[in-house]
């Protein structure tokens with residue numbers, strides 16, 4: 403059975419592992435250090451970050467994703483291993499795509515798409531972004547790198563999610579238009595169940611219906 407490497411040993415890593423199993427791939431988890439490895443109580447091979455190069459000598463074709471939900475940590479791991487490993491995408495077989503959208507996604511690396519996600523068309527996706535279960539992303543959105551969209555969130559058409567922003571479970575981002583995309587700026591955090599009707603400022607925390615900046 404072919405394998406895929408998954409950095410991380412948290413719930414997000416296990417969920418990425420489940421996508422791998424659904425694709426017929428055997429996950430090999432990569433723990434940061436001994437303490438993370440020793441608390442791992444889950445079936446499947448687990449190695450340390452310090453063992454990755456040695457492991458690649460046995461299996462040079464191995465590709466990796468980063469199963470770490472926290473955007474900043476995911477970015478750090480990606481940068482640390484950029485010259486040492488090759489990354490791939492992990493897309494659950496039940497995710498669905500509009501015309502040409504899957505081939506657009508195939509140009510990316512490190513993207514994780516969970517079960518039931520739906521992408522329509524004309525969407526640009528950035529490397530190392532995560533789309534959780536049942537997320538929808540509509541036409542002409544731009545999703546930058548290191549974005550995390552939590553389960554059940556709906557991103558309407560003509561939205562720009564900038565690098566490192568986080569959209570909480572069940573949140574709705576209303577549509578922008580062709581000339582001006584509704585923009586969630588860098589590092590902004592949208593709370594669960596929020597309905598975003600206008601731009602979110604960089605690093606702001608937003609919650610409620612309609613969403614207001616709370617921090």
Ligand SMILES: CC(C)(COP(=O)(O)OP(=O)(O)OC[C@H]1O[C@@H](n2cnc3c(N)ncnc32)[C@H](O)[C@@H]1OP(=O)(O)O)[C@@H](O)C(=O)NCCC(=O)NCCS
Pocket residue numbers: 534552553569570571572591592593594595596607608609610616617
């Ligand atoms: C919005 C959020 C980021 C705020 O977290 P926080 O910074 O720790 O804020 P606090 O818990 O201190 O709450 C601050 C205030 O916002 C309110 N609040 C928190 N989350 C809220 C939400 N999702 N919707 C509406 N109000 C919310 C709190 O009631 C509190 O109000 P108060 O000051 O009147 O008591 C967080 O609650 C959230 O929604 N995270 C997303 C969770 C999620 O989607 N998880 C998916 C995992 S995959």
